[in-house]
Amino acid sequence: MLISFCLNGELKKLNISPDRRVTDLLREDFGLTGTKEGCGTGECGACTILADGEPRLSCLMLAAQLEGKKIVTIEGLSDGQKLHPVQQAFIDYGAVQCGFCSPGMILSAAAFLRQTPEPSRDQIRESISGNLCRCTGYQKIVDALEAAAKIMQEE
Amino acid sequence: MKNQIPQIGSSFPRNDAAAKVIGAEKYATDYYPGNLLWAGVKRAGMPHGRIKQIDISDARKIPGVYAVLTRKDVPGTNRQGPVHKDQPVLAGKKVRHCGDPIALVLCENRDTLEKALSQIRADIDPLPGVFDMDAALQKNSPLIHEEHGNGNILSNLVIEQGKGGKGKGEKGIDECDFTAQEFFQVPMQEHAFLETENGVAWQDPGGRIVIVASTQAPHEDQDEVSYALGMKPDQIRVISPYPGGGFGGKEGATVQCLLALAALHSQGRPVKMWWSREESFAAGYKRHPARLHYWLGAMKDGTLHALHCRLYYDTGAYAHFGEEVMTAGMEHAGGPYRIPNTFVQGWCIYTNNPISGAMRGFGVTQANFAMERMMDILASKLGIDPLKFRLKNALTRGDKNPAGITLTHSTGIRDCFEQIRHHPLWINREKWKSRAGLFKQRGTGIAGMLHSAGYGKGLPDGAIAKAEITKHGCIRIYSGIPDMGQGNAATLLQIAGEELCQEASGMELIQPDTDKTLPSGSSSACRTTYTYGNALIKSCRDLKKRLIHRAALIMLADSEDGLALVPGKVRHLLTGEEVSLKVIAGMMQAAERISVCNYLMPVAKDMPDTGKDFPPGFPHILFSYAAHLVYVEIDELTGCIEIKKYLAVTDAGRILNPQIYEQQIHGAVAQGIGYALTEELLLEKGQILNPNFADYYIPCALDIPDMDSLSVETTEHSGPYGMKGIGQIGIDGPLPAMTNAVKDACGAEISQAPITGQYILNKLQQ
Numbered sequence: 036m037l038i039s040f041c042l043n044g045e046l047k048k049l050n051i052s053p054d055r056r057v058t059d060l061l062r063e064d065f066g067l068t069g070t071k072e073g074c075g076t077g078e079c080g081a082c083t084i085l086a087d088g089e090p091r092l093s094c095l096m097l098a099a100q101l102e103g104k105k106i107v108t109i110e111g112l113s114d115g116q117k118l119h120p121v122q123q124a125f126i127d128y129g130a131v132q133c134g135f136c137s138p139g140m141i142l143s144a145a146a147f148l149r150q151t152p153e154p155s156r157d158q159i160r161e162s163i164s165g166n167l168c169r170c171t172g173y174q175k176i177v178d179a180l181e182a183a184a185k186i187m188q189e190e
Numbered sequence: 191m192k193n194q195i196p197q198i199g200s201s202f203p204r205n206d207a208a209a210k211v212i213g214a215e216k217y218a219t220d221y222y223p224g225n226l227l228w229a230g231v232k233r234a235g236m237p238h239g240r241i242k243q244i245d246i247s248d249a250r251k252i253p254g255v256y257a258v259l260t261r262k263d264v265p266g267t268n269r270q271g272p273v274h275k276d277q278p279v280l281a282g283k284k285v286r287h288c289g290d291p292i293a294l295v296l297c298e299n300r301d302t303l304e305k306a307l308s309q310i311r312a313d314i315d316p317l318p319g320v321f322d323m324d325a326a327l328q329k330n331s332p333l334i335h336e337e338h339g340n341g342n343i344l345s346n347l348v349i350e351q352g353k354g355g356k357g358k359g360e361k362g363i364d365e366c367d368f369t370a371q372e373f374f375q376v377p378m379q380e381h382a383f384l385e386t387e388n389g390v391a392w393q394d395p396g397g398r399i400v401i402v403a404s405t406q407a408p409h410e411d412q413d414e415v416s417y418a419l420g421m422k423p424d425q426i427r428v429i430s431p432y433p434g435g436g437f438g439g440k441e442g443a444t445v446q447c448l449l450a451l452a453a454l455h456s457q458g459r460p461v462k463m464w465w466s467r468e469e470s471f472a473a474g475y476k477r478h479p480a481r482l483h484y485w486l487g488a489m490k491d492g493t494l495h496a497l498h499c500r501l502y503y504d505t506g507a508y509a510h511f512g513e514e515v516m517t518a519g520m521e522h523a524g525g526p527y528r529i530p531n532t533f534v535q536g537w538c539i540y541t542n543n544p545i546s547g548a549m550r551g552f553g554v555t556q557a558n559f560a561m562e563r564m565m566d567i568l569a570s571k572l573g574i575d576p577l578k579f580r581l582k583n584a585l586t587r588g589d590k591n592p593a594g595i596t597l598t599h600s601t602g603i604r605d606c607f608e609q610i611r612h613h614p615l616w617i618n619r620e621k622w623k624s625r626a627g628l629f630k631q632r633g634t635g636i637a638g639m640l641h642s643a644g645y646g647k648g649l650p651d652g653a654i655a656k657a658e659i660t661k662h663g664c665i666r667i668y669s670g671i672p673d674m675g676q677g678n679a680a681t682l683l684q685i686a687g688e689e690l691c692q693e694a695s696g697m698e699l700i701q702p703d704t705d706k707t708l709p710s711g712s713s714s715a716c717r718t719t720y721t722y723g724n725a726l727i728k729s730c731r732d733l734k735k736r737l738i739h740r741a742a743l744i745m746l747a748d749s750e751d752g753l754a755l756v757p758g759k760v761r762h763l764l765t766g767e768e769v770s771l772k773v774i775a776g777m778m779q780a781a782e783r784i785s786v787c788n789y790l791m792p793v794a795k796d797m798p799d800t801g802k803d804f805p806p807g808f809p810h811i812l813f814s815y816a817a818h819l820v821y822v823e824i825d826e827l828t829g830c831i832e833i834k835k836y837l838a839v840t841d842a843g844r845i846l847n848p849q850i851y852e853q854q855i856h857g858a859v860a861q862g863i864g865y866a867l868t869e870e871l872l873l874e875k876g877q878i879l880n881p882n883f884a885d886y887y888i889p890c891a892l893d894i895p896d897m898d899s900l901s902v903e904t905t906e907h908s909g910p911y912g913m914k915g916i917g918q919i920g921i922d923g924p925l926p927a928m929t930n931a932v933k934d935a936c937g938a939e940i941s942q943a944p945i946t947g948q949y950i951l952n953k954l955q956q
Contacts, residue, residue, distance in 0.1 A: 062220075071219070071384070071385070073384040073385065073467070074883055075467060076467065076884070078882060081384055108213065109213035118211070122212060125211045126207040126211060129201070129203070129849040132676070132857065133385070133435040134207070134210030134211075134432065135385045138211075141211060160891040161891075164891050165890075167382075167384065167883065168891075169381075169382050169384055169861070170675045170857045171860070172860030174852075174896055175849075
């Protein structure tokens, strides 16, 4: 099946089996291994990508669902010059430990903060509740997202 | 990493974060070498049985199947295990748990692999299974390891100390004014690291096997694979990228032996194996389920006098670290208190359940739950405030601990309890409780804890650090121990930055690789930064001397006095003359540019009456300490428990990086909250009923409250700059603190985990 979609700002056209999992397509065909897989069944959120700005679990998506979509993976979140405020805050506020959940967590949060510029800590917690982290206890992630929200508002 | 000197004591951002947040960090899962084969394992699916035949003929015929291997294809001993070698790489005669591997398949792609695995037919004669420890101990119980000399008992040991002869603890109990007895049970816990067990391997043209794996112990893997497959250790190279979590579950080979075996049969083609989440549940290592019988006694003035306890750990089908976990539990069974008479008996038992091994807390988490519940139960019998009771009995330096070891190192438990006592959350607790809303009950609970650091006596805990000045003048640190998330790698750069006065941009870190880094033990046991850090300080100081010496020669200075390392150069302080590290390095020979230094952790000098016959790893001399306070609110209608506040006070020695310190405490407490409230592997005849994150519930962001993490900064004189490891201790507190709080809230005496809403509701209705 021929599909075309926009991947991190570039138009892609490819002939591909429509039932290929998007996680595999990204990781194996495009080498975008920043998209992680932690469960393969849509429970952990590590494979989160943005499809037309909305967080989606790429392990539950099939290639055909990419048609016409604007896809952003962790590799395409920043503009190439400067890190996205969420990425920078993750570094500054110690929100990264093993880092395996970070790409998915950052993308979920970036989408949320775009829609909710002044979130409470509870709202932040809710927004990332589909992204499991086993290292941090989430507190420094919430701290980072509070800070990122302020920076995004100023920008 | 910011371009500053990463000084000791500052919350310098971790060097690994930048690559991780842009998705550039390459984990083992991210290796897809060209022309690779996918490898997968056929698992027994039956808890106990004798293998009659494994029919691989149909699987072999499937196009795209490269090889199907069984026991007869395994060279060497076919035995793996980090300590006890009782676990087959591929089972040939017997299966002992559902996750036992019986065939290894190599395929061109994953779809074929799935098909081929389903086409392997195993003819296994079922044997009666042993699924609980009582059954395993019955005289006529089926034997899991027939060749093992002691029935299903992997290990049974006793710690005794105090006055009088045998049975000191029991005699001591008779002398007590007040005693309390209780039985506790805790379930099997899953590590649930986000990156499941995986790796790639290939055979290089010289015949060496190269393994890239998600592992906590690359140098130990080399030995384990070598023993299992009958290869010389130098024929195996293990490369360890940053693991995506570990928590103990990636210590001891997971995919390593299987991958090496696959690579021996792939004619040089790389082989990739990546366990699914379900497979990780089925075959990965767990926290030991345990049963704990406690009997604790005190005199009427509130002085603890005797402890008599029996600890049973279910190690599952194989030993793994079972005996070591059990002895650690025994050593910590009396908590951070002075108890003059103890009798602690431990059993570690084989069953046909999944394999338990090392998990953050290492046997202590189980025992500390029981001990800290007992402290509250006994305090209530004595009519003493539970915090005062703990303070009265808290260990201080110079005391003998309940295992009979004199505490000669930093001992900050008293200060931890004192900080709780003076904290507003403790002072205002009654006021908070009295303000519970409709249908809500509120309670507060505390727990004390201690956690050993290092491998313990008989298992040399050493590290060999390597620091280099590259010929371009960059400081390169070779980290021999993986950083599974705890931040030791970043801390090594902080140590180097401090010692050599270099900015982050002038330093780089080499990840563990048995060809490049030197054997420095595993990423475990609160030892990683402590042991390697001590070795690295020596290496850095040695390198510094060499740089200064060379600089003096270049500057024609007849004394090294007044020469100082500054970022990127050496400066003569008197004249201001400078020479860059690049120039200095350019004049040094390769051998001179590398400094290798080692460090060996101290061990206990005294050996109590009991313990002489213990396996290596007992006792310990260095401990971290902590006290936790939790506020909980129970919903009377649903039984649901909500954690409203959590305070952890930890004696970590000197804190080298407050941000990384907090990460460790937060993370450990969160895992402990999961253990307390939701996490339980449900087993039915050795089969896991909830092998996924929908049914095995680990905490999400909504389940963990904001935590306060304070510290007691003792100085641990043996540690790098006074630090000691605290990666584990935080997990030992939440379950006992929360059960104590639930008791305070609603009167329910809880002696098992997890504390589910249903369980509370039943208790409330009783």
